[in-house]
Amino acid sequence: MEEYQELLKKVISVEHAESAIRVGMLVLVMLPLCFLLANWLRRLVTRRFTAQQGLVAGKFVRYSSVIVVTLLVFNELGFSLAPLLGAAGIVGVALAFASQTSVSNIISGLFLIAERPFEIGDAITVGTTTGIVLSIDTLSVKLRTLDNRFVRLPNELILKNEVINITRFPIRRLDLNIGVAYDADLALVRKTLLEVAEKNPLSLMEPNPLLLFTEFADSSVNILFGVWVVQNKFVPLKNSIIEEIKIAFDENGIEIPFPQRTVWVRDSDADQLTKQQG
Amino acid sequence: MTSTTSIWKQQLEFDTDGQINFACGDFELHCRSINREIQIAKAADEPEWNRWTVRSSSPNFSIQPHLPELAVLCEPESQFCVVPGGETRFFIEIPVSIACIADDFLLAEYPTETLSHTWFGELEKGELCYWIRTKAQLAPSESPSPKLAIAPIAVENQSSENLEISRICLRTSGLCLYLKNEQLWTSETHLKYQGGAANSKVKINDGTPDEAKGAKLIAPAREKGASGFVARTFRSLIQITSSVFED
Numbered sequence: 397m398e399e400y401q402e403l404l405k406k407v408i409s410v411e412h413a414e415s416a417i418r419v420g421m422l423v424l425v426m427l428p429l430c431f432l433l434a435n436w437l438r439r440l441v442t443r444r445f446t447a448q449q450g451l452v453a454g455k456f457v458r459y460s461s462v463i464v465v466t467l468l469v470f471n472e473l474g475f476s477l478a479p480l481l482g483a484a485g486i487v488g489v490a491l492a493f494a495s496q497t498s499v500s501n502i503i504s505g506l507f508l509i510a511e512r513p514f515e516i517g518d519a520i521t522v523g524t525t526t527g528i529v530l531s532i533d534t535l536s537v538k539l540r541t542l543d544n545r546f547v548r549l550p551n552e553l554i555l556k557n558e559v560i561n562i563t564r565f566p567i568r569r570l571d572l573n574i575g576v577a578y579d580a581d582l583a584l585v586r587k588t589l590l591e592v593a594e595k596n597p598l599s600l601m602e603p604n605p606l607l608l609f610t611e612f613a614d615s616s617v618n619i620l621f622g623v624w625v626v627q628n629k630f631v632p633l634k635n636s637i638i639e640e641i642k643i644a645f646d647e648n649g650i651e652i653p654f655p656q657r658t659v660w661v662r663d664s665d666a667d668q669l670t671k672q673q674g
Numbered sequence: 675m676t677s678t679t680s681i682w683k684q685q686l687e688f689d690t691d692g693q694i695n696f697a698c699g700d701f702e703l704h705c706r707s708i709n710r711e712i713q714i715a716k717a718a719d720e721p722e723w724n725r726w727t728v729r730s731s732s733p734n735f736s737i738q739p740h741l742p743e744l745a746v747l748c749e750p751e752s753q754f755c756v757v758p759g760g761e762t763r764f765f766i767e768i769p770v771s772i773a774c775i776a777d778d779f780l781l782a783e784y785p786t787e788t789l790s791h792t793w794f795g796e797l798e799k800g801e802l803c804y805w806i807r808t809k810a811q812l813a814p815s816e817s818p819s820p821k822l823a824i825a826p827i828a829v830e831n832q833s834s835e836n837l838e839i840s841r842i843c844l845r846t847s848g849l850c851l852y853l854k855n856e857q858l859w860t861s862e863t864h865l866k867y868q869g870g871a872a873n874s875k876v877k878i879n880d881g882t883p884d885e886a887k888g889a890k891l892i893a894p895a896r897e898k899g900a901s902g903f904v905a906r907t908f909r910s911l912i913q914i915t916s917s918v919f920e921d
Contacts (some may be wrong), residue, residue: 565798594790601792601805602747624793626802 419472422465430461447516448532452509455534497552501535504551508532514561521560522549563627567600570623570634574641575616577651582609582617588648592640593623598633600624615653682853682892686735696737696772699819701786703772705735714774716784726781733777739770739858740783740893741823741846747792747803748842750810756837756867761830764810766844767822770851770858773893786821794843803843810842814885823851823858826883833869847897848878854889861895 438454471477492499509532514520518529520539525547527539537554539547562568576585586607593605606622621641625633645652686694686705694705702717710731715721748766756762769787773780789804814824825844831837849860862879882889 566800566802567793567797597788597790599790601790603793603797626791626793 415472415474419469422468422472427461427465430465431458434458434461448509448512451516451531497550498535501551504555505532505534505536507555508537508551513559514564518564519562521562522554522557525549526562565627567603567624567626568630569603569606570625570630570637571606572621572623572638572641573610574619574621575613575652576619576645577653578617580617580650584648585619585650588644588650589619589621589641592637592644593621596623596633596637596640598625598629599637600626615655682737682739682856686737688732688735694735694737698739698772698786699821701772701784701821703737703774703784705737705774707731707733707735712774712776712781714782714784724782726776728776728779730777736775738773738775738893739821739823739851739853740773741768741849741851741860741896742771742785742789742804743783743847743896744791745794745801745803745843745845745847746789746806747794748806748808748810748844750808750839750842753838753840754810756829756831756839758831758834758836760837761828762812763826763828764812765814766806766808766810766825766827766842767815767818768806768825768844768846768860769821770823794841801843818857820856820858823860824885825849825860826862826885828862828864830864830866832866835869837867848895850891850895851893852882852886852889853892854882854886857886858892859883859886859889 434454434457437457438450440450441453442450467477470480514529514532516529516531519526520529525539525541527541527545527547530538530540530546534551536548536550539549541547574589576582589607590605593599594601599605600623603624605624606620608620608622610618610620612618623633623637642652644650686696688694688705688707692707696703696705703714704717704721705712705714707713710727710729712726712728712733712735713723714726715723746766746768754762769785769789771783771785773783775781789806792803792805794801794803814826815822818824825846827842827844829837829839844863846860849863852859852861859882861881862883864877864879866875866877868875878895
C-alpha cells in the first residue's frame with residue numbers, strides 16, 4: 397500500500413496537477429467561450445451584413461479557436477510544437493495528394509465566398525438543378541429544390557459550371573413565345589397583347605413590355621412577348637397572363653395555330669386507292 | 675335590415691342584424707359582427723368573407739381611408755416642362771385604401787381600386803410603386819369620386835435648365851390625409867429642383883393644403899417624421915436626388 401502511495405505521489409506531482417488544471421480550463425472553459433464568441437459574432441454579422449457573411453465569420457472563429465486550443469493543449473502536455481508542425485506539414489502534403497477533390501472543393505468554396513455569386517436564401521440554377529440556397533459550406537452548397545428535395549452540390553462543380561442567380565435582382569422579365577396565324581392582323585395582335593399586359597395588375601407598367609415579331613415559322617408568325625414582374629409574383633403572373641392572352645385572342649378572333657401539313661395525293665395514286673377500296 | 679354608410683365616421687355601429695354596408699363611390703364593403711367575430715367581404719356575387727376573432731362581442735369598429743402603402747408613380751397624360759425660375763402647382767388624384775379597425779387594431783386594408791404596379795429606378799435596384807395616369811390639373815377637380823384623395827404638388831425649378839416631367843414618384847408614406855366636406859386631401863408636397871448635378875429638396879408641408887383650410891386630420895402619415903426625405907422623385911431627363919429639407 398505504501399509503495400502504491402509513493403508511486404502515486406511521483407505520478408501526480410504538483411507540476412502535473414497544475415498542467416492538468418490548465419488543460420481542463422482550456423478544454424472546458426476556453427473552448428466553450430470561443431464557441432459562444434463564434435455564435436455571437438455570427439449573429440452580429442448576420443444582423444449587420446448577410447447570413448452568409450455571418451456563417452463565414454462564425455466558422456472562422458470556431459475553427460481558429462479549435463486549432464489554437466489544440467496547440468495550447470499539446471504544449472501543456474509537453475509536446476514540442478516545432479516537430480509537431482513539421483510532421484503536420486508532411487502529413488498535410490500527403491493528405492492533400494490523397495484528397496485532391498476535397499481540397500479542390502475547399503478552395504472553390506473560398507472563391508465562392510469571396511466572389512459571392514449568390515447568398516443564402518437566393519434561388520439559383522446550376523445545370524439542371526434549381527433551388528433555394530440553404531447554406532454555403534466548406535465543401536458544398538446545399539439547396540432546397542422547388543419540390544422540396546435536398547440537394548448537395550460540391551463547390552468545385554459550382555465553380556466550373558454556369559450558375560444562374562434567379563433572385564439577385566428585384567424584378568425579372570417573363571418571356572412568352574406566342575405564334576399567331578398568318579391571316580391575323582399583326583397590329584391588332586400587338587394592341588391586344590399590350591392591353592393584356594396593361595390590365596394585369598401583376599405585370600409592371602415600366603419597364604415597358606417587350607414585343608418582338610421573331611420569325612415567319614412553318615405555321616405561324618412567332619412573337620416574343622416579355623412582361624416585367626417582381627420576383628415573388630413571377631408564377632402568379634405566368635399563370636394569369638397566359639389565360640388572359642388566350643381569352644383576349646379569342647375575343648378578337650386571333651387564331652393561335654397548331655402545326656398543319658397539307659398532303660396532295662397524285663391522280664394515279666388516287667385511282668389505285670379507289671380500286672383497292674372498291 | 676341594413677344601414678348604408680357613405681361617409682367617413684370615427685366609429686360605426688353595427689345595425690340590429692349586426693351588419694354594416696359601407697359604400698365609397700363604386701366600392702362597397704360588407705361587414706358583419708357575429709358573436710366575437712368580425713367578418714368583412716368586398717361586394718361581389720359570391721363574397722369571400724375574411725374573419726377576425728376580436729376581444730369583445732361589441733368592438734369599437736371604424737373604417738378609415740388610408741393612402742396606398744406603396745409610393746405612387748404618376749404619369750402625366752401630357753408631358754410638361756417647368757422653365758428655369760418657373761413654379762407650378764398641380765393636383766393628382768390618388769385612390770385610397772379602406773382600413774377596417776376594431777378596438778384600435780387594424781384588421782385589413784382594401785384598395786378601392788386595383789392599381790397596376792410599376793418599377794421606379796434601375797433594373798438592379800429600384801422601388802416598387804403603384805401606377806397612376808394623371809391629368810396633373812392646375813386646379814382640383816370640382817367633384818371627384820369620394821374614393822380619391824387630392825394631392826397638391828408644388829414644383830419650383832431653381833436651376834438654369836428646363837425641368838421636363840414625365841414621371842413623378844410621390845411617396846405617400848409621409849403624407850397625412852385630411853377630410854373637408856366629404857372630400858379627401860393629402861398634405862402638400864413641395865419640390866425644389868436645383869439642377870441635374872445639385873441636390874434638390876423635397877418637403878411635405880405640415881397641415882392642410884390651402885384649398886382645404888380647416889380640414890380634419892383623418893389619417894396621419896404612415897411614417898412619422900417623413901416630412902423631409904432623401905429620394906428620387908422625377909423621372910425624365912432629370913433625376914432629383916433629394917436632400918433632407920429643414921423648415
